[in-house]
Amino acid sequence: MADIGFIGMGNMGYAMLKGMLSCFDASGIVFTDASQERMENVEKITNVKYVNTNAECAKLAKVIILAVKPQYYESVLQDISNIVKEDDIVISLAPGIRIDYLSSKLEFNPRIVRVMPNTPALVGAGITGVAYQKDRFSSDEEKLIENIFRSIGEMVRVDEALMNAVVCASGSSPAYVYMFIEALADSVVKYGMPxxxxxxxxxxxxxxxxxxxxxxxxxxxxxxxxxxSPGGTTIAGVAALEEYGFRNAVFKATDACYEKNQKLQGE
Incomplete structure (x- = not known):
């Protein structure tokens, strides 16, 4: 029996797993993934054991973390629907997948936590928005949820209605930050910096x-x-960013991200 089981070991699942190993023992975690090669590699790196099926992972774990992309949820939920029980906890990482949808697909009405972490979890610097129905969880279970997400960075309790905004603010935004870092670096490489x-x-x-x-x-x-400073170098750069639409581009990126989340959940 394991405390925690991961279904899916892609970029986000792996980032969470690596971060959690700073606080949780590998022997208390299991995982599974669609790729045999991926499972073997992750087990070799982390010493966390893998199992071969979604159903087996759900049977072994008290807390099941769904770390697959939204398009795979239906088939995964079919695999585990009659396995997870009312006293189990299901943690969903996918954007656009609502708690009520998950409840409708799982036969024995387990407790569900909807979260949105981000990939800086890999280095313990993530931030995770967390939504769940508080009255269904004991104080010890709430502490476990907190320990999971504090092990990979910061955690903020939010109303589920704000989860699409959380995706925009932190789930997707690291990509924009990496683009900014790359562009800023390129701009000074142009002037001779290695x-x-x-x-x-x-x-x-x-x-x-x-x-x-x-x-x-x-x-x-x-x-x-x-x-x-008045008349200085920085305000000249800020004026150029405003002229070329820096702030508006960020708004447009957030709008596109939010709209995509709404489509994922059929709104």
């Missing part, structure tokens, strides 16, 4: 700026203004 140095400067600046927002609690606009 590429590895450019990535270090750009990524460290993003990291430090994020820490300033979180640790000072000050509005990002105020922190931005403090860098922008």
């Amino acid at each position: 590429r590895d140095m450019a990535y270090k400067f750009a990524a460290s600046s993003v990291l430090g700026s994020a820490k300033m927002v979180l640790e000072t609690g000050e509005h990002p606009g105020i922190l931005k203004d403090r860098v922008c």
Whole structure:
């Protein structure tokens, strides 16, 4: 018997697993995946044992983490529908998959937690939005859920109605940040900076700026203004970003992400 079972071991499942191993013993976790090669590689790296089927994983675990893409949910839920019981906990990572949909597909009405982590979980720096019906969980179970997601970074309880916004704010946005880091690095490589140095400067600046927002609690606009000396280099760069639609591009990316989430859940 295992405490936790992963169904699916793609990028997000693996990021969570690696992060959780800092707080959870490998012997208390099992996983399965559609790829035999993937299972063998992950077991070799992590010492977490794999099992061959979704049903076997669900039988062995008290907490089942569904870490597959939304298009595979229907078949996975069919595999485990009559296995997970009322006293089990099912944690769903997929965007667009609502708690009521999961409840309708699982025969014995297990407790369901809908979450949206992000890939910085791999280095213990993730943030996860978590939604569940509080009155169905004991304090010990709530503590377990908290321990799982605190082991990979920060956790924030949210109303399920906000989960699409969570996807936009943190689930998908690391990709945009990586694009910004890459573009900023490319822009100074153009002026002769070695590429590895450019990535270090750009990524460290993003990291430090994020820490300033979180640790000072000050509005990002105020922190931005403090860098922008009158008539200086920074305000010239900010003016160029505004001219070429930087802020509007972020709004458009969020709109596209939100709309895609609505389509996934049939809204």
